[in-house]
Amino acid sequence: MEQPTVTHDDFLGGQLRLTQPRHGFRAGIDAVLLAAACPAKAGESVLELGCGVGTALLCVGRRVEGLDLTGIEVQADYAALARANAATNGIDATIVTADLTALPADLRQRQFHHVIMNPPYYERASSTPAQDSGRDRALAGAQMSDWIGMGARRLRPKGSLTLIQRITRLPEVLAAATGQIGSISVLPLAARAGRAPDLFLMRGIKGGRAAFRLLAPRVLHHGDRHQQTADYAPEIEMVLRHGGALHWDSIPADM
Numbered sequence: 001m002e003q004p005t006v007t008h009d010d011f012l013g014g015q016l017r018l019t020q021p022r023h024g025f026r027a028g029i030d031a032v033l034l035a036a037a038c039p040a041k042a043g044e045s046v047l048e049l050g051c052g053v054g055t056a057l058l059c060v061g062r063r064v065e066g067l068d069l070t071g072i073e074v075q076a077d078y079a080a081l082a083r084a085n086a087a088t089n090g091i092d093a094t095i096v097t098a099d100l101t102a103l104p105a106d107l108r109q110r111q112f113h114h115v116i117m118n119p120p121y122y123e124r125a126s127s128t129p130a131q132d133s134g135r136d137r138a139l140a141g142a143q144m145s146d147w148i149g150m151g152a153r154r155l156r157p158k159g160s161l162t163l164i165q166r167i168t169r170l171p172e173v174l175a176a177a178t179g180q181i182g183s184i185s186v187l188p189l190a191a192r193a194g195r196a197p198d199l200f201l202m203r204g205i206k207g208g209r210a211a212f213r214l215l216a217p218r219v220l221h222h223g224d225r226h227q228q229t230a231d232y233a234p235e236i237e238m239v240l241r242h243g244g245a246l247h248w249d250s251i252p253a254d255m
Contacts, residue, residue: 036239060116
């Protein structure tokens, strides 16, 4: 019997059920962590560049009610899944099929309170076939400066830009952000205590003037080695299983 081309996966402990391709680019905890780091409040607007099947955008929408949600996705099949996922989960979101370097005129005139993004992790020149999924190929024409530049232009004054990326691309991200956003803070993400971070979250403010901040690494898992499937640190467990927000500056004492 031929396998279905899509899977139906639970996120946020079952608060979201998302359809995504069985093969190629598939959303994981990165998108959930990105959503948890977005400081959106009820009544505000959120734009996701490269929204895929809508995972991060819909996670934000599930955590915070009353948001104006918009996602941009270049691949029509992913955009269609994002629309279907929004409808299935009862979340009002506008999904636009467009290249982030050539947005429709109406979107180019809008400004948002928050922009979130998860650019392809691998540079086109250094990608291997296993890393370079169909979606990465579709997005690979845009440089990091395109992603951050477009995000900054779509922000209203004092709006926030939040992204997740591999730690090896931190210099490139900071260079692209120079002159575009300010008050930049970087939160490294380490799999376990004592290990070098593999990923980082970055948040910046349009027009912000605060000094750059490098925060202490956030540890995702308990212990120095894998023990069981759900060995996440308490805060990360709250984010992944219960849809909680990621505390940006420090972990509360009761976690």
